[in-house]
Amino acid sequence: MSKALKKEIVEDEPTPVKAASLSVDEEILDQVRMAVAAAEEKKAENIVALRLSALTEFTDYFIICTGNSTRQTQAIADEVTAQLKKNYRLRPLNTEGYTSAEWILIDFGAFVLHVFTETSRSFYDLERLWRDAEVVRF
Numbered sequence: 001m002s003k004a005l006k007k008e009i010v011e012d013e014p015t016p017v018k019a020a021s022l023s024v025d026e027e028i029l030d031q032v033r034m035a036v037a038a039a040e041e042k043k044a045e046n047i048v049a050l051r052l053s054a055l056t057e058f059t060d061y062f063i064i065c066t067g068n069s070t071r072q073t074q075a076i077a078d079e080v081t082a083q084l085k086k087n088y089r090l091r092p093l094n095t096e097g098y099t100s101a102e103w104i105l106i107d108f109g110a111f112v113l114h115v116f117t118e119t120s121r122s123f124y125d126l127e128r129l130w131r132d133a134e135v136v137r138f
Contacts, residue, residue, distance in 0.1 A: 036049060065116070
């Protein structure tokens with residue numbers, strides 16, 4: 001096989017998934033960290049991660065953040081999705097609200113990303129509804 005062909009094959013290989021030595025809980029928390037970092041990269045504001053595992057069975061974490069416009073909320077959602085796909089091969093189970101982009105909800109299974117405009121975040125006030133959840137700091 002030629003060097004050029006080998007180089008092309010190597011460059012086309014997907015990014016490796018994180019080490020298998022992490023426990024499931026550690027890997028989920030690592031994914032949440034990456035989602036928060038990706039949201040920060042797109043200038044999301046007021047990012048909050050809530051641990052819900054002691055309160056509900058449908059997910060372990062909520063990530064809640066705000067964009068200044070519907071275009072920015074879509075950019076945040078796109079970046080988080082792209083980074084999780086690239087680094088963990090993780091794809092959303094479901095996405096809601098992307099078209100209107102006032103409240104984009106992306107369900108990744110173990111955690112759910114909520115990207116709001118300021119008006120929608122104030123109206124729905126998920127932090128108040130889930131006030132018993134532990135706030136996770138990074």
